[in-house]
Structures are given as C-alpha cells and as structure tokens.
Amino acid sequence: MDQEGNSGVQEYPERKDVTFHVKHCVRPGASARYEAWLREIIKAASDFPGHQGVHILRPQESESNYEIAVRFSSEEDARRWRDSTQRKDLMASIEKDLQEREVIEIHSGIDFWFTPLGSTAKQPSRWKQWLITTAVIWPLTMIVPALWGPVFDILPILGTWGVSHGLVAASIVALVVYLVMPRVVRLVSSWLFR
Structure with a gap:
C-alpha cells in the first residue's frame, strides 16, 4: 500500500x-x-x-x-x-x-493490446490502433476461411451459413488475441506509443 x-x-x-x-x-x-x-x-x-x-x-x-x-x-x-x-x-x-x-x-482478453503497463502510460492514437488492427485482421480474413474450406467440404453441417461464420470468426479472434496482436504491438511499440 x-x-x-x-x-x-x-x-x-x-x-x-x-x-x-x-x-x-x-x-x-x-x-x-x-x-x-x-x-x-x-x-x-x-x-x-x-x-x-x-x-x-x-x-x-x-x-x-x-x-x-x-x-x-x-x-x-x-x-x-x-x-x-x-x-x-x-x-x-x-x-x-x-x-x-x-x-x-x-x-x-483484448483491452490490453494497446495499454502499456502503468496508469500514467500514454495511449496510442485511435487511428494507429485502427491501422494496426486492420493490418492484423485483414490477411486473416483471407487465410482462415481458406484453411477451414476442406473441413467444411468434409463436414457440410459445419459449412452451413452462420455456423461457418462463427467458426471462422472464433478462429480469427483466437489468433489475434493469443498469437498475433501481442507480437505485432511489441514490434511496432516505438511508433505506436509515440
């Protein structure tokens, strides 16, 4: 205390x-x-x-x-x-x-992406947050559905409208939260928090 x-x-x-x-x-x-x-x-x-x-x-x-x-x-x-x-x-x-x-x-799970530790830390500009998030999610929206494609062909029930979207969205969010975003933010932190 x-x-x-x-x-x-x-x-x-x-x-x-x-x-x-x-x-x-x-x-x-x-x-x-x-x-x-x-x-x-x-x-x-x-x-x-x-x-x-x-x-x-x-x-x-x-x-x-x-x-x-x-x-x-x-x-x-x-x-x-x-x-x-x-x-x-x-x-x-x-x-x-x-x-x-x-x-x-x-x-x-996601609010710490752009929050450096410490209450006095500066928050990055909204446009920088938007740019980094878009740069991370955009390629995943092309890659992840293609990776799920063979599974949807084998199990058509998973490829139905709504279900397939949910699986793709959950996969993208998991990749962003746990794998991609922490590394990207660290990589560009000198620019992001300037």
Missing part, C-alpha cells in the same frame, strides 16, 4: 479470459537471480486453477524492465493467484532485487 492506501492494483469488473500483467524493474546485477526466481514463480502460477499460459517480455540489453502476462480463464482465478500465499512468499523473496514496487493490472 502507498501512503494514500492504494495497493498499486488497478481493478476491473468481473469478466472471463483475463490476463494478469506484472511489471518488474530489476536492480543492476540481479538479473540472474531474477531469472531463476521467474522460472520458480511461473511454475507456481501454472499449478493454479484456470491458468492458461504465460508470456514474458524481457528487457533490451541496456534496460531492466520485465513484463509478465499470465493468462487465466476468469478474473476470480487471476485474483486467487494474486492473493495466494505462494505468490506473496515468492514476492517477498525477490523484493530486494527490484528497484520499484511491482505494478499489477488485470485485463480482459
């Missing part, structure tokens, strides 16, 4: 498929200890109900900021991990190697 009683955690309404974002600034010379600790905490998180995977953004050579995104199937699962004794004990063991208090945010 800070002096005003703020825990440093930004709360969001109850929802499904959430990402637990953590930002750590590691002290110089503590990277090896932090990496060992990171493997330990990732293993501990993977044992919790609703855990769906983890993505780590490591710092460039001259930097010290780590960003960890742990996916959970619900906000309740993410909170259970956040408030767990295991996590608190592991955080206590690494605090001396951090330059600042950790920043935690819990986001739904």
Whole structure:
C-alpha cells in the first residue's frame, strides 16, 4: 500500500479470459537471480486453477524492465493467484532485487493490446490502433476461411451459413488475441506509443 492506501492494483469488473500483467524493474546485477526466481514463480502460477499460459517480455540489453502476462480463464482465478500465499512468499523473496514496487493490472482478453503497463502510460492514437488492427485482421480474413474450406467440404453441417461464420470468426479472434496482436504491438511499440 502507498501512503494514500492504494495497493498499486488497478481493478476491473468481473469478466472471463483475463490476463494478469506484472511489471518488474530489476536492480543492476540481479538479473540472474531474477531469472531463476521467474522460472520458480511461473511454475507456481501454472499449478493454479484456470491458468492458461504465460508470456514474458524481457528487457533490451541496456534496460531492466520485465513484463509478465499470465493468462487465466476468469478474473476470480487471476485474483486467487494474486492473493495466494505462494505468490506473496515468492514476492517477498525477490523484493530486494527490484528497484520499484511491482505494478499489477488485470485485463480482459483484448483491452490490453494497446495499454502499456502503468496508469500514467500514454495511449496510442485511435487511428494507429485502427491501422494496426486492420493490418492484423485483414490477411486473416483471407487465410482462415481458406484453411477451414476442406473441413467444411468434409463436414457440410459445419459449412452451413452462420455456423461457418462463427467458426471462422472464433478462429480469427483466437489468433489475434493469443498469437498475433501481442507480437505485432511489441514490434511496432516505438511508433505506436509515440
């Protein structure tokens, strides 16, 4: 808690498929200890109900900021991990190697794409968000239906109007949320957040 009683955690309404974002600034010379600790905490998180995977953004050579995104199937699962004794004990063991208090945010599956960690972070322009999203989704709208085509030929019931659209849309959204968009945003972040 800070002096005003703020825990440093930004709360969001109850929802499904959430990402637990953590930002750590590691002290110089503590990277090896932090990496060992990171493997330990990732293993501990993977044992919790609703855990769906983890993505780590490591710092460039001259930097010290780590960003960890742990996916959970619900906000309740993410909170259970956040408030767990295991996590608190592991955080206590690494605090001396951090330059600042950790920043935690819990986001739904898509609202974190364009949200850098930290409440003072600048949001990118709407036109840049539109451009990146269009550039990601446009090719997928051509590729994904073609990939589903043979399945629709074999199982015509899946190719019926409405059902085929739902399967294609679900496939595109899954690819965008979990695979493509996090990588694209990281790749263009210097331009996007300028």
